[in-house]
Amino acid sequence: MSTADGVGPEDHPTVPRVSDATVGRLPVYLQGLFGLAGDGEASVSSEALAEIAAVNPATLRRDLAGIGISGTRGVGYDVKYLVHEISVVLGLNQAWPVLIVGVGNLGRALANYEGLTTQGFPVRALVDIDPDVVGTSVAGVVVEHVDVLAKVVQRDEISVGVIATPASAAQAAADELIEAGLESLLNFTPVQLVTPPHVQVRGVDLATELQILSFYQQRSTAAASGTGVPLSVDADEQQRESSDRD
Amino acid sequence: MSTADGVGPEDHPTVPRVSDATVGRLPVYLQGLFGLAGDGEASVSSEALAEIAAVNPATLRRDLAGIGISGTRGVGYDVKYLVHEISVVLGLNQAWPVLIVGVGNLGRALANYEGLTTQGFPVRALVDIDPDVVGTSVAGVVVEHVDVLAKVVQRDEISVGVIATPASAAQAAADELIEAGLESLLNFTPVQLVTPPHVQVRGVDLATELQILSFYQQRSTAAASGTGVPLSVDADEQQRESSDRD
DNA sequence: TTCTGTGAAATAGTTCACAGCG
DNA sequence: CGCTGTGAACTATTTCACAGAA
Numbered sequence: 001m002s003t004a005d006g007v008g009p010e011d012h013p014t015v016p017r018v019s020d021a022t023v024g025r026l027p028v029y030l031q032g033l034f035g036l037a038g039d040g041e042a043s044v045s046s047e048a049l050a051e052i053a054a055v056n057p058a059t060l061r062r063d064l065a066g067i068g069i070s071g072t073r074g075v076g077y078d079v080k081y082l083v084h085e086i087s088v089v090l091g092l093n094q095a096w097p098v099l100i101v102g103v104g105n106l107g108r109a110l111a112n113y114e115g116l117t118t119q120g121f122p123v124r125a126l127v128d129i130d131p132d133v134v135g136t137s138v139a140g141v142v143v144e145h146v147d148v149l150a151k152v153v154q155r156d157e158i159s160v161g162v163i164a165t166p167a168s169a170a171q172a173a174a175d176e177l178i179e180a181g182l183e184s185l186l187n188f189t190p191v192q193l194v195t196p197p198h199v200q201v202r203g204v205d206l207a208t209e210l211q212i213l214s215f216y217q218q219r220s221t222a223a224a225s226g227t228g229v230p231l232s233v234d235a236d237e238q239q240r241e242s243s244d245r246d
Numbered sequence: 247m248s249t250a251d252g253v254g255p256e257d258h259p260t261v262p263r264v265s266d267a268t269v270g271r272l273p274v275y276l277q278g279l280f281g282l283a284g285d286g287e288a289s290v291s292s293e294a295l296a297e298i299a300a301v302n303p304a305t306l307r308r309d310l311a312g313i314g315i316s317g318t319r320g321v322g323y324d325v326k327y328l329v330h331e332i333s334v335v336l337g338l339n340q341a342w343p344v345l346i347v348g349v350g351n352l353g354r355a356l357a358n359y360e361g362l363t364t365q366g367f368p369v370r371a372l373v374d375i376d377p378d379v380v381g382t383s384v385a386g387v388v389v390e391h392v393d394v395l396a397k398v399v400q401r402d403e404i405s406v407g408v409i410a411t412p413a414s415a416a417q418a419a420a421d422e423l424i425e426a427g428l429e430s431l432l433n434f435t436p437v438q439l440v441t442p443p444h445v446q447v448r449g450v451d452l453a454t455e456l457q458i459l460s461f462y463q464q465r466s467t468a469a470a471s472g473t474g475v476p477l478s479v480d481a482d483e484q485q486r487e488s489s490d491r492d
Numbered sequence: 493t494t495c496t497g498t499g500a501a502a503t504a505g506t507t508c509a510c511a512g513c514g
Numbered sequence: 515c516g517c518t519g520t521g522a523a524c525t526a527t528t529t530c531a532c533a534g535a536a
Contacts, residue, residue: 021527023461027454031436045495052438058498058529065497073496073535090457091464098456109355110452115413115436119453120460160459167361183466184459186452190277190361192298200462202455206356206432207365208273209448210344211336213406213430214366215269216446218337220429267505291517304507304520311519319513319518 018089022063026086028053029060033083045076096184097124099158101173102165103133103143106188110164111139124156129169146173150180160184167191174201264335268309272332274299275306279329291322342430343370345404347419348411349379349389352434356410357385370402375415392422399426406430413437420447 032052036044046064050057064070064077067089071077087093098121100107110116111123126143128134134145144152152158161177163170163185170189177185178199187193187203195201278298282290292310296303310316310323313335317323333339344367346353356362357369372389374380380391390398398404407423409416409431416435423431424445433439433449441447 017465018461019527023458026461027451027457028438030457031438031454047495054438056529057495058531059527061496062498062528071496074494075536076495089461091460092457096456096460096463105355105358109351112351113452115453116456119456121453121456159463160456184463186455186459192274192277192300198466200459200466202459204450204452204455205273206359206450207361207367208277209432209450210342210362210365210367210406211273211276211338212269213432213446213448214337214342215264215272215335217342217405217430220444220446265505293517302507303517304509305505307518308506308520317518320516321514322517 018067022066025053025055025059025063026067026090028055029063030083030086030090033079033086036079037083041079043072043076043078044082046071049077092120095120095122096159097122097157098160098162099123099125099127099149099153099156099177099182100162100164101127101146101149101177102163102169103128103130103136103138104164104166107162107164108138110162110188111141121160124158125152127152146176149176153177153180153182158182160186163187163189163193165189264313268312271299271301271305271309272313272336274301275309276329276332276336279325279332282325283329287325289318289322289324290328292317295323338366341366341368342405343368343402344406344408345369345371345373345395345399345402345423345428346408346410347373347392347395347423348409348415349374349376349382349384350410350412353408353410354384356408356434357387367406370404371398373398392419395422396426399423399428404428406432409433409435409439411435 029049032049033044035052036049046057046061050060053060061071064082067085069077069082069085098116100110100123103111103126107126107128111126116123123139123141126138126141127146127149128143129146131145134143136143153161158180159182161173161180161182161184163173163177165173167189170187170191171193174185174187174193174195178195183199185193185195185199185201187201188205190205190207193201193203275295278295279290281298282295292303292307296306299306307317310328313331315323315328315331344362346356346369349357349372353372353374357372362369369385369387372384372387373392373395374389375392377391380389382389399407404426405428407419407426407428407430409419409423411419413435416433416437417439420431420433420439420441424441429445431439431441431445431447433447434451436451436453439447439449
């Protein structure tokens with residue numbers, strides 16, 4: 001478990017980095033651990049936590065081993081220790097001040113979301129382009145004009161930019177956030193942003209999620225109705241034949 | 247969380263299912279295609295669309311071939327045809343009425359989100375447990391009491407349940423939605439829901455997304471500063487304790 | 493005995509590279 | 515020609531299964 005190949009400042013050798021798949025699960029484990037900690041559990045087995053997180057126990061053990069966390073054989077993992085270590089790996093031992101661009105319904109809801117601040121992502125600033133909105137106070141923060149975005153980012157030491165504008169303004173907002181020096185963006189519009197490689201963008205799009213749900217629902221409905229139809233399209237469908245399957 | 251199947255009784259071995267990875271990209275392609283269609287483009291090469299969707303062209307071609315879509319060699323894919331076919335595969339040729347549980351800031355923002363209805367996910371009903379909220383009208387829909395949830399699901403032929411309650415009420419909301427017969431849930435709370443296998447749950451959690459962003463930002467910062475900071479932090483620096491959840 | 497840590501096998505997903513159609 | 519469709523190689527990720535620590 002001792003990282004044989006330490007993480008070097010050098011970038012020549014490819015460092016054994018934590019896989020994206022693992023990173024994506026870490027917050028889930030953390031969430032489960034909060035629940036366990038709240039229940040007063042002192043330790044937890046990979047099997048139990050894996051069940052909570054809905055993953056395979058071996059996957060959980062490998063994830064933890066991969067970020068340098070070890071448990072105790074015959075016992076399990078120490079809950080508090082796990083919480084602490086995962087938090088450190090995720091960078092949650094520091095605050096990441098957030099700026100929200102676009103104070104419409106969504107922006108307002110996000111600004112008012114308690115979970116953000118309590119989890120280390122304080123909403124420090126809000127900007128909008130609408131003069132009627134600028135100057136108003138939302139969740140205790142005065143909305144500023146998007147023109148001073150760069151200044152705000154500096155002043156409030158913003159780490160993450162949240163894009164909650166209409167889709168039509170999303171790319172421009174992203175450009176300005178990047179111009180202001182931000183490297184982490186969270187995009188709530190359905191727009192596929194174009195950004196330089198050093199910028200991390202994550203997107204949360206309602207329509208995308210619903211479309212994926214509808215795919216699976218349609219599939220299960222089709223399966224249930226006994227139609228042997230896998231992905232065949234329906235009635236009004238007819239297109240070039242060309243179906244050579246192996 | 248996004249457990250894919252669990253559906254297939256293996257009657258016919260002849261079903262080459264669309265992979266989860268492909269399904270996840272389909273909405274992205276669709277989004278890009280909308281843009282192209284709006285620009286009046288009649289056809290598009292896998293290379294061009296792949297660039298827009300930020301994927302490898304071969305991946306795109308394989309995805310399309312996998313759902314039975316073919317292009318024209320030497321030319322590319324017909325944009326309108328692609329839009330139509332992908333829509334059909336995703337099940338977007340029908341409407342999927344949505345019910346939102348929890349009409350707080352977030353629920354309200356979601357209810358007011360235009361994109362939902364225009365993309366085939368009409369918000370047909372809203373329920374809440376707060377007597378002060380029940381009876382009010384949001385986005386043209388009267389909020390009903392969560393007690394009549396099952397009735398509402400029937401009446402409005404709801405297909406998807408959106409959970410926008412406080413975290414503490416999320417599991418109960420999920421239970422009721424499932425009890426009412428729904429099989430597709432979209433969860434906006436950080437709670438890891440426990441559901442039967444036939445239910446599809448997708449989660450959109452702000453904190454999770456931000457935590458992942460903070461991981462990558464921390465990593466890139468560490469790399470840039472040349473600190474040989476490894477995965478494990480030896481000298482434990484005590485830090486904020488993960489105390490509460492809402 | 494229980495439960496971790498991890499080789500090794502299995503599975504999934506991506507990308508190359510090129511034959512061959514339009 | 516240009517661009518699709520796809521075998522084959524490659525990379526990533528998951529899962530099994532079991533040795534061995536506590």
